[in-house]
Amino acid sequence: MRYETKAGIFQTVDQWAQVPPQEISGPIAGVGRDQDDHIYVLTRRRPAILIFDRKGQCLERWDDQVFARPHGIHVVKGNAIYIVDDAGHAVYEFRPDHTLLRVLGNRGVPSDTGCINKDYKTITHSGPPFHYPTGITSDEDGRLYVSDGYGNARIHCFSPEGRLEFSWGEPGTAPGQFQLPHGIFYHQGIIYVADRQNNRVQLFDRSGRPQGCWTNFIRPSGLCMGPDSNLYVSECCHRAAFDGCPSRITIINSQGQLVDRIAFDQKDESAKAYHTAHGVTVDSEGSIYIGEVGKGFPEGYSGMRKLQRLS
Known part of the structure; x- marks a missing residue:
């Protein structure tokens, strides 16, 4: 899925996390990154912590x-x-x-x-x-x-x-x-x-x-700064449930002014959608990583998303 915003053009990366599905399915409580652009994914499974490079290759797993x-x-x-x-x-x-x-x-x-x-x-x-x-x-x-x-x-x-x-x-x-x-x-x-x-x-x-x-x-949950000096805010919106309520990433400049939003209607059950955005981080290239939580995830649904910046 492609998102054209005033902050740039983003593309969903299908099956970004290269690990067995059972390790990455379900809620993703948090995401973070280090100075080497390693992406830390916090799950509510075992192992609880998965560490990836930007391409989705798993570097470490521990709990x-x-x-x-x-x-x-x-x-x-x-x-x-x-x-x-x-x-x-x-x-x-x-x-x-x-x-x-x-x-x-x-x-x-x-x-x-x-x-x-x-x-x-x-x-x-x-x-x-x-x-x-x-x-x-x-x-x-x-x-x-x-x-x-x-x-x-x-x-x-x-x-x-x-x-x-x-x-x-x-x-x-x-x-x-x-x-x-x-x-x-x-x-x-x-x-x-x-x-x-x-x-x-x-x-x-x-x-x-x-x-x-x-x-x-609407119910802002996570926030981080991108390399463009914009603030990226994950909003789980009206309810933490997989039931048709929208979720989105809102991009704000340093003066608090709205740049744009990356929004999605949860009525689309596509695995490319994100549904209850909870945690968010942005790498040095401006790509966005989103962790989702919530109730009623379909069987095998992964709460981990990468939106790769194209421009």
């Missing part, structure tokens, strides 16, 4: 088997791999050789936020790390920023050594408040947070002070 439910992944210049485990209420830091270095959070124990059954609408107050965390990013000084999450309404900043430095956010709709902070991304002094149920992306400085708010989204 620490500590995850309750993998949700997000972040790779730091080949020095560390962070896995967000929402149901485990923890973030894991691994070395490139797969050695577990540290665990952030009280593994298996959610913080007190008043939340009932992972329903963000029942949160009565923000709490410490973590209650179903969702995403992680890092700045040039090595500080970590974790979005938290399904059962909290908070962003937590950790030192490079893993010490909690400060947090910000409360449940609500005002600037600096959240209803399900989901994806998170850092670039040049700004932290971008996909405030999913508020249908917006909020911008903060490294101290957590609001710097702006971009609307015109």
Whole structure:
């Protein structure tokens, strides 16, 4: 399938991931990349982590088997791999050789936020790390920023050594408040947070002070920066279900202005479609990698997509 946008022309790569179908079928919780354009794919199967080159050749597969439910992944210049485990209420830091270095959070124990059954609408107050965390990013000084999450309404900043430095956010709709902070991304002094149920992306400085708010989204879930300096935002739209609701990638410039959208109607059951866009990353050539989650995937359906940039 071919998509002509103001940001470029993209083409779906059929069966991009060159692994046995059972390893890549079903939901893909997150996607990330390192400085060598290796693509890290976080599944909810065994093995949980698959590493590919841009052509889809599998370079590594591994699984620490500590995850309750993998949700997000972040790779730091080949020095560390962070896995967000929402149901485990923890973030894991691994070395490139797969050695577990540290665990952030009280593994298996959610913080007190008043939340009932992972329903963000029942949160009565923000709490410490973590209650179903969702995403992680890092700045040039090595500080970590974790979005938290399904059962909290908070962003937590950790030192490079893993010490909690400060947090910000409360449940609500005002600037600096959240209803399900989901994806998170850092670039040049700004932290971008996909405030999913508020249908917006909020911008903060490294101290957590609001710097702006971009609307015109429908349930934004993941975000990243492309080599064109545009922000690519995955939106799972109205529902996380395979039932005809559209999903899309929205491309925003550095001023928050809409460049274009890559959208698809889920009524087309083609395997070339993407249905519930969750995680997103963009390689150095501008090609887009999308991970999908959701309910009711057809048998054998893979939630991993590559849209190759043609121009």
